[in-house]
Amino acid sequence: MVLKKYNINPDLALERQKCTFDIEEIINIFDGGKEKTSQRRKIEDVVLKSGLCHDDVPEECMSLKERYENAVRKSCFFSKLMKTELQEITGIEDFETPAIRRIADALFKDISPFLLHLGMFVPTIIGQCTSEQLMIWLPKALDLQIIGGYAQTELGHGTFIRGLETTATYDADTEEFVLHTPTLTAHKWWAGGLGKTINHCIVVAQLYTKGVCYGTHLFMVQIRDLDTHMPLPGIKVGEIGPRMGFSSADNGFLGFNNFRIPRNNMLMKHAQVQKDGTYVKPARHGKLTYQTMVFVRVTLVNEAAFNLSKAVTIAVRYSAVRRQSEMRPNEPEPQILDYPTQQHKLFIGIATAHAFQLTANWLWNTFKSVLSDMKKGDVGTLPELHALSSCLKAVCTSDAALLIEQCRYACGGHGYMLSSNLPYIYSFVAATRTYEGDYTILLLQTARFLVKAWEQAEAGKTVTPTVSYISRSLKGEKNSWRSTDEGIIKSFQAVAAGKIALCVKSIRDRMKSGLDYEDAWLLTTVQLVDAAEAHCRSVILETYCNEVRRLTKSSSDNVKIVMHQLVTLYLSYWTLQRTGDLLRYSSISEKDIDFMQRQYEELLQHIRPNAVALVDAFDLRDEILHSSLGAYDGRVYERLMEQAENNPMNAEPVNQSFHKYIKPLLQGKL
Numbered sequence: 001m002v003l004k005k006y007n008i009n010p011d012l013a014l015e016r017q018k019c020t021f022d023i024e025e026i027i028n029i030f031d032g033g034k035e036k037t038s039q040r041r042k043i044e045d046v047v048l049k050s051g052l053c054h055d056d057v058p059e060e061c062m063s064l065k066e067r068y069e070n071a072v073r074k075s076c077f078f079s080k081l082m083k084t085e086l087q088e089i090t091g092i093e094d095f096e097t098p099a100i101r102r103i104a105d106a107l108f109k110d111i112s113p114f115l116l117h118l119g120m121f122v123p124t125i126i127g128q129c130t131s132e133q134l135m136i137w138l139p140k141a142l143d144l145q146i147i148g149g150y151a152q153t154e155l156g157h158g159t160f161i162r163g164l165e166t167t168a169t170y171d172a173d174t175e176e177f178v179l180h181t182p183t184l185t186a187h188k189w190w191a192g193g194l195g196k197t198i199n200h201c202i203v204v205a206q207l208y209t210k211g212v213c214y215g216t217h218l219f220m221v222q223i224r225d226l227d228t229h230m231p232l233p234g235i236k237v238g239e240i241g242p243r244m245g246f247s248s249a250d251n252g253f254l255g256f257n258n259f260r261i262p263r264n265n266m267l268m269k270h271a272q273v274q275k276d277g278t279y280v281k282p283a284r285h286g287k288l289t290y291q292t293m294v295f296v297r298v299t300l301v302n303e304a305a306f307n308l309s310k311a312v313t314i315a316v317r318y319s320a321v322r323r324q325s326e327m328r329p330n331e332p333e334p335q336i337l338d339y340p341t342q343q344h345k346l347f348i349g350i351a352t353a354h355a356f357q358l359t360a361n362w363l364w365n366t367f368k369s370v371l372s373d374m375k376k377g378d379v380g381t382l383p384e385l386h387a388l389s390s391c392l393k394a395v396c397t398s399d400a401a402l403l404i405e406q407c408r409y410a411c412g413g414h415g416y417m418l419s420s421n422l423p424y425i426y427s428f429v430a431a432t433r434t435y436e437g438d439y440t441i442l443l444l445q446t447a448r449f450l451v452k453a454w455e456q457a458e459a460g461k462t463v464t465p466t467v468s469y470i471s472r473s474l475k476g477e478k479n480s481w482r483s484t485d486e487g488i489i490k491s492f493q494a495v496a497a498g499k500i501a502l503c504v505k506s507i508r509d510r511m512k513s514g515l516d517y518e519d520a521w522l523l524t525t526v527q528l529v530d531a532a533e534a535h536c537r538s539v540i541l542e543t544y545c546n547e548v549r550r551l552t553k554s555s556s557d558n559v560k561i562v563m564h565q566l567v568t569l570y571l572s573y574w575t576l577q578r579t580g581d582l583l584r585y586s587s588i589s590e591k592d593i594d595f596m597q598r599q600y601e602e603l604l605q606h607i608r609p610n611a612v613a614l615v616d617a618f619d620l621r622d623e624i625l626h627s628s629l630g631a632y633d634g635r636v637y638e639r640l641m642e643q644a645e646n647n648p649m650n651a652e653p654v655n656q657s658f659h660k661y662i663k664p665l666l667q668g669k670l
């Protein structure tokens with residue numbers, strides 16, 4: 001749709017006058033510097049001027065087929081733009097550039113069918129291929145001569161990768177692998193782009209050679225003819241059907257009937273099958289084939305931050321424009337943003353978007369540093385990265401989904417409109433809580449690491465920095481509550497340590513009573529999930545505080561003040577959310593809790609004048625927000641009416657169903 005130009009709503013204009021800080025300074029902090037901001041804006045200008053974002057009818061009014069076809073059209077032209085103008089004008093060649101990710105949302109209100117090509121296919125080629133394989137597939141994939149996806153999940157198994165049923169059996173006579181789908185439940189299910197779009201696919205299958213199964217490995221498989229796009233003989237492929245979201249993309253199913261691929265199509269960077277069928281196992285670590293999942297989990301923390309920033313921008317701007325009820329009899333209706341309960345719903349969203357964005361950046365740097373260690377042959381830092389990326393992916397996507405839904409509640413009935421964009425943002429983020437490792441499963445992975453860390457610390461060994469609080473706790477360090485940043489972080493670490501200690505004790509007690517380790521672990525999993533969540537909270541709190549302190553060192557005082565107000569709000573909010581835990585594991589008193597409650601309520605008042613400016617500082621263009629409620633000019637009612645008038649349902653004054661059904665019903669002739 002072409003956005004109509006309106007004058008700024010007077011309430012929003014007044015809000016912006018109240019701002020106490022330089023918005024541009026905060027924008028630069030989150031972009032990573034002035035130059036990055038200007039580069040991002042340049043990219044956005046190119047894409048927005050390309051005309052690619054235009055839809056003749058609103059996306060939500062199209063049929064599923066039309067939405068898919070429209071998204072394919074845009075993905076193709078966007079890919080061309082990335083290869084040509086964006087590279088030439090900005091000098092950017094890197095698909096992972098956050099600016100490209102952000103502006104992609106101006107094209108796709110829902111999702112691009114090419115997401116998995118960039119999100120998993122290309123990263124898997126980079127992470128799992130030998131240098132020879134890389135030379136064959138990477139240039140083609142980057143140049144979009146081949147389009148791919150990542151087919152791991154099956155109808156019967158998603159979480160339990162070792163339980164996957166698809167087989168890849170090596171035939172030494174022909175030097176080929178035979179891919180086969182032995183059962184109904186072995187069909188690949190869910191892979192993005194697989195239904196209709198892609199011609200290649202990374203397939204995860206159980207490797208058999210010389211009669212022995214060596215577990216799951218990755219294979220490059222061409223599934224469709226490059227010219228006709230018809231499925232190749234031996235391939236059964238299609239779309240799995242309508243979903244809660246992801247409606248403009250095509251999630252697919254895939255079955256193999258003894259389908260043959262050359263030996264060289266096994267991705268052999270870590271494990272190999274030689275010509276005679278001899279298996280060479282990975283030299284360094286058994287789970288290196290899971291590396292793409294770790295990469296995506298890291299990027300999903302960024303997704304949580306970005307999507308939450310969109311939702312809270314929409315809800316805060318709307319709340320500044322919307323007037324409802326009265327605070328005192330006969331007074332004019334206030335902006336709903338003036339209600340403390342509304343501030344309570346929304347300001348935590350702003351603070352959380354900051355916390356997650358800074359944690360995402362920190363996690364990305366940790367990921368890059370672990371990759372560089374691994375290139376030198378050192379896999380020692382991988383377990384900690386796996387534990388961190390697992391819990392952060394779980395908690396950040398889950399919190400973001402809850403807070404986005406809270407933003408929708410904050411917009412009342414209008415938030416329920418698809419044109420608000422809140423339902424789209426929610427359904428996208430709700431999926432991220434499940435895919436790439438379900439919430440519970442990933443927290444249990446982190447719990448496994450925490451229990452091991454506890455055992456190591458007990459044995460007097462040094463543990464990694466993110467769990468060094470365990471050693472302090474084992475040395476008998478008692479928590480004394482202080483309502484400072486450091487004090488609160490320490491108390492949250494004491495909560496995590498206390499919960500891990502209880503898990504270890506429960507497991508040991510259960511084993512003493514005769515259970516084996518697996519059963520003792522299983523019966524403790526409710527506590528283990530809780531302990532991993534507590535650990536994750538302490539990591540986020542600490543990272544957020546450290547990063548704000550580091551990044552605002554040379555900022556103006558006013559920016560320091562407002563950024564720190566948000567940090568304090570975040571710490572107070574979580575203290576109040578977790579009073580039960582803190583009373584149990586730290587020395588917090590009821591008086592301290594009263595103080596934190598008052599501090600929290602005062603902070604809402606302090607932040608209130610800057611609320612609109614703070615969401616403006618996410619620098620999200622209207623074309624990215626796609627929201628009748630959240631546009632920069634605040635012309636909510638004009639846009640809602642505009643959307644209603646453009647609704648294809650209103651194209652004819654009387655719908656044909658009246659003549660076909662209602663009239664005969666009215667006349668008793670049906």
Ligand SMILES: CCCCC/C=C\C/C=C\C/C=C\C/C=C\C/C=C\CCC(=O)SCCNC(=O)CCNC(=O)[C@H](O)C(C)(C)COP(=O)(O)OP(=O)(O)OC[C@H]1O[C@@H](n2cnc3c(N)ncnc32)[C@H](O)[C@@H]1OP(=O)(O)O
Pocket residue numbers: 075078079095100101104112114115116118119120150152153158159160161162192287290291293294296299300303382383386435436437438441445448449
């Ligand atoms: C053109 C326009 C485009 C516009 C777009 C622009 C840009 C796009 C860019 C980005 C977009 C952003 C994001 C979106 C991208 C893609 C996402 C979309 C869709 C999602 C796709 C998927 O969902 S793919 C399928 C994912 N599946 C899973 O995650 C399954 C989860 N299950 C598991 O991971 C595992 O089964 C398990 C970990 C639960 C258990 O594995 P298992 O093998 O059984 O291992 P265990 O026995 O439990 O553990 C043994 C040992 O290994 C350690 N370990 C486990 N995993 C890892 C790992 N990943 N790394 C390192 N180590 C690992 C584990 O801790 C144990 O260690 P110890 O023995 O030492 O304890």
Ligand SMILES: Cc1cc2nc3c(=O)[nH]c(=O)nc-3n(C[C@H](O)[C@H](O)[C@H](O)COP(=O)(O)OP(=O)(O)OC[C@H]3O[C@@H](n4cnc5c(N)ncnc54)[C@H](O)[C@@H]3O)c2cc1C
Pocket residue numbers: 116149150151152153156157158159160189190191192246251431434435436437438439440441
């Ligand atoms: C929108 C979307 C896109 C996707 N895209 C892709 C893709 O491109 N490629 C791909 O391969 N896959 C894809 N997936 C699949 C996704 O990765 C899986 O759905 C996800 O990993 C969860 O696995 P599952 O569906 O088997 O859930 P299940 O494992 O069946 O989980 C169901 C419930 O059981 C619980 N549970 C399972 N095991 C345990 C356990 N050991 N202990 C305790 N609780 C347990 C879970 O916590 C959960 O509550 C996609 C999924 C979605 C929704």
